[in-house]
Amino acid sequence: MMEHSFLDKYSTLKSPIHSLNPKSKIIVLFLLLIISVSTKPTSFLAFGIYALVVFSLIALSKVPFKYVIKKSLVVIPFVVMVAIFIPFLKKDAVGGGISFGFGGADTISVSYSGLIIFFNILIKSYIGVLTVILLSSTTSFTKLLKGFEELKAPKFMIMLASFTYRYLFVLADEVIKMKRARDSRCFGGKWLWHAKTIGHMIGSLFLRSYERAERVYIAMISRGYEGEFNRIATPSMKAGDFAFITLLLTILLSTRILAA
Amino acid sequence: MRNGTAIDVKDLHFSYPDGTKVLTGVNLRIHTGESVAIVGPNGAGKSTLLLHFNGILTGSGDIRIFDMNLEKKNMKKIRQKVGIVFQNPDDQLFCPTVYEDIAFGPNNMQLSVMEVDSRVNEALTTLSISELKDKSAHHLSFGQRKRVAIATVLAMKSDILVFDEPSSNLDPITKRKLVKAINSIDATKVIVTQDLFLAAELCERAIIINHGEVVKDAKMQEILYDAQLLHENNLEFASRCKICVSKPK
Numbered sequence: 001m002m003e004h005s006f007l008d009k010y011s012t013l014k015s016p017i018h019s020l021n022p023k024s025k026i027i028v029l030f031l032l033l034i035i036s037v038s039t040k041p042t043s044f045l046a047f048g049i050y051a052l053v054v055f056s057l058i059a060l061s062k063v064p065f066k067y068v069i070k071k072s073l074v075v076i077p078f079v080v081m082v083a084i085f086i087p088f089l090k091k092d093a094v095g096g097g098i099s100f101g102f103g104g105a106d107t108i109s110v111s112y113s114g115l116i117i118f119f120n121i122l123i124k125s126y127i128g129v130l131t132v133i134l135l136s137s138t139t140s141f142t143k144l145l146k147g148f149e150e151l152k153a154p155k156f157m158i159m160l161a162s163f164t165y166r167y168l169f170v171l172a173d174e175v176i177k178m179k180r181a182r183d184s185r186c187f188g189g190k191w192l193w194h195a196k197t198i199g200h201m202i203g204s205l206f207l208r209s210y211e212r213a214e215r216v217y218i219a220m221i222s223r224g225y226e227g228e229f230n231r232i233a234t235p236s237m238k239a240g241d242f243a244f245i246t247l248l249l250t251i252l253l254s255t256r257i258l259a260a
Numbered sequence: 261m262r263n264g265t266a267i268d269v270k271d272l273h274f275s276y277p278d279g280t281k282v283l284t285g286v287n288l289r290i291h292t293g294e295s296v297a298i299v300g301p302n303g304a305g306k307s308t309l310l311l312h313f314n315g316i317l318t319g320s321g322d323i324r325i326f327d328m329n330l331e332k333k334n335m336k337k338i339r340q341k342v343g344i345v346f347q348n349p350d351d352q353l354f355c356p357t358v359y360e361d362i363a364f365g366p367n368n369m370q371l372s373v374m375e376v377d378s379r380v381n382e383a384l385t386t387l388s389i390s391e392l393k394d395k396s397a398h399h400l401s402f403g404q405r406k407r408v409a410i411a412t413v414l415a416m417k418s419d420i421l422v423f424d425e426p427s428s429n430l431d432p433i434t435k436r437k438l439v440k441a442i443n444s445i446d447a448t449k450v451i452v453t454q455d456l457f458l459a460a461e462l463c464e465r466a467i468i469i470n471h472g473e474v475v476k477d478a479k480m481q482e483i484l485y486d487a488q489l490l491h492e493n494n495l496e497f498a499s500r501c502k503i504c505v506s507k508p509k
Contacts, residue, residue, distance in 0.1 A: 142356040142396070162356050169398040170350050215351040218316050222344045223416060224336065224368035 010063045011140040016240075017061035022139050022147030024241035028248045029131045035256045036127045041120035043259035047127070053251060054130045061138045068133050075129045076122075083121040087114035141165050167212070174208060175201075264292040266420050266448040267313060267325060274308055274319030282308045283319055284472040292326075292419075295449040297459035297480070300469035301494035306424075306452045307347075309469065313422055313450070314342040325420070340369060343418030347425045349405035353397035358389070358408050361397065365416040383411040387441050403434040407441065414445065422450045427458045456497040460484060468493050 011018070017025070036050050058068055087110045136144070145165075149158045178201050267290040274283040282305045290296050300306050311317040315330050315338060323330040325338050343365075346352050355361040362383055366376040384390040387407045397405055406426070413421060426442065427435050439461045442449065451462050459466055459480065466483045468475040470493045476483060483489065484497045 142360075145356060163354060165356065166354055166397065212351060215346070215348070216354050218311070219344075219346050219352045220354070220364075222314055222316065222339060222346075223365035223412065224339050225364075226336075226368065 008136055008139070008141045008144075010067065010137040013062050013138075015060060015062045015138070017057060017134075017138045019240075020138075020244055021235070021237045021241045022143045023150055024237055024245050025135055025139060026144075026147050026151060028245055029135050031249060032131055032252055033128055035252050037124055039256055039259055041116050046255050046259035047123050049255045050127050050252070051123075051130070053248070054127060054134060058130070058134055061134065063134075063137045068130065068137070071133050072126065072129045075125065079122055079125045083118050086118050086121075087111055089114060167209075170212075171205070171209060174205060178205070265324070265326070266290050266292045266294070267450070268323070269309075269312070270322040272309070272312065272319050272321035272323065274305075274312070274317060282472055283312075286321070286469070286472070286474055288467055288474055288477060290420075290448065290450060292448055294465065295451065295463040297463040297466040298450060298452045298469060299454060299456065299459055299466055299483075299493075299495060300475075301454065304469045304493075305472045306469055310344065310422055310424055310450075310452050313420070314339050314344060340416060341418055342420045342422060343413035343416050344422045345410050345413050345424065345426065347428060349402070349409040350397070352409040352412060353405060356396060357393070358395050358397060358400075358411075359393045361408065362412050362415045365412060369416065379415045379417070383415040386414060386444065387411050402429055403431070403437075406430065406434075406438065410438075410441065418447065420448045420450065421445065422452065424452050425454070426451065427453065427455045454495070456484065456490075456495060460497070468495070470494075 032050065032053070036047070039046050039050075058065065089111075139147070145158055145162055149155070182197060182201065267288070269286055269288050272283050272286040273281075275281045286305075286309060298306055298309065308317060312319060312323060312330075313325070315323075315335050318330070325334075325341055328334040328338060328341075330338060353361045355364060359380060362380045363376050366379045371379070381390070384393060387410060389404065389407050389411065392400060392404060392408065397408065400408065410423075410426075423442070426438060430438060435458065439458065442451075442462055449462070451459060453459055464480055465478070466480050467477045468483065468489070475493060476486075476489060490497060
C-alpha cells in the first residue's frame, strides 16, 4: 500500500444521515433525481426547494460544504461545454443581439427559450451531482454496494463495481511504482520518447492486470467459487429510515406536483 | 488419523502450452497430520506442483487426496479439503471488507449464516486480527494482509493447508508471528518455500524439488546439514555472510 486514497472520504463521520440505512438513502436520492429531472424548466421555486433539501441534508451530515462545492464544480465545465451554445441557436431572439457592425446577418443574439434550456440543463445536472456527492460521502462504498444489492440491482454489476473498487487502488499503486521506476532511470529527453515509454507502461499495466485477474480467479475457485456470490445480510430498515423516506418524499413530491 | 495418506502424487508430468516442461515425473506422499516443506530454487516447479493439489492445473499422472482421485466429479470436495494460501495476498483478498473475504469460502460451502459468522470470528481470533474485521484490504499493511489471507483459508477448516511462500516480503518479527500462527493450526500442512529457516521452524520433513522432479525427500535435519545437497539446489541454511563466518580474534 503506497497511497491512501479514498473515494468515499467522510463516509466514516457520525451523523443522522450517516446512520441511515443505505437503502433508504438510495431510494430517496434516486427519487430526488427523477423528480428534479422531470420538473418543468420554468419552475424556479421548485428547483430552489430541491437545492434547499439537498443542502440541508448536507448540513445535517456534517460533511464540509467546501468539500462538496469543490467536488461538484468538477462537473460544471463539462455541462457548460455541452450547453453553452444553445442560447445562441434558438430562433426567438431577445435582447437585440450584439452586432459586429456589418449589419444584418452577422448579429449574434441570445434567445429566451435557449436560455431556459441552458438553465434547465445546468440546474438539473448540478442537483444531480450534489445528490451523488451526498450519497457517496455519507455511505461507505461497501454499504452502498450492499444497499444496491438488496434493492435488487443486477448481481453482475455489483460484483463488477466491487472488484473495481478493490483493484483500483492496487492498479493505481502499480502505476505509481512503474512511474517511480521510470523516473529513477529517466533524465529528461524528448516528449516523443516519453510517449513511447508511456505506451509501454500502459501495455505492461494491461498485461499485469490480465495476469492478476487470472490469479484472483484461481484463488476464488480454490475456495469453492462456482459463480454465486453469497453476501452477508445487512441490518433491516428502522423506524428512522421510514420517517426519513416519508418526510423527504412528501416534501419533494408536493413540490413537484405544485410546480407542474 | 496420523499415518493415513493425505496427498499421494504418482509420476506427475506437466508442461505449459508453449511446451516448457515444468514437472517431469514427481512422486511424493504426504501423511495426515504431517507438516512438510517443499523447497527448491526459482523455477523448480514448486508453484506448479502446488496448483495440482486442488486440481487448478491438471498434468498427467495420478494424484489422490485422502481416498479421492483428483478428477472432475470429486473437485468440489477436494477444494474443500485442500486450502491454498497464495503468495500474493492481493490476489486472494478481493472482497470489499476483510470479513467478507474470510466469509467467502464458508459461504461457498453453503453453510448457515450463523455457522459462517462463527467460523469467520474463529479465524479472526486465531490470527489475532479481529480488529481488522470491517476494514478494506487495501488499507492494511502487507503483514496484516498476509494474515487475513491465511484466515480466509482457515475459515474453511480444510484438512490440508498449502502455503505458497508464506514468509516472502515479511520482516523478521512478523515472520516469527506468522510461524507461531501457522504452528497453532491443526491440519496437514504443506509449506512451499525457499526460506529454509521458515521450513525448519514449521516442518519435520522436507522435499527438495529441482528441474521438475524430487531430488531428496528426508527429515528436515538431514537436509539442513547436507551443505553439498543444498548448494547443488541453490539453497542455503546457515548464515553464510562474511561477518558470521569469520571468527573474532
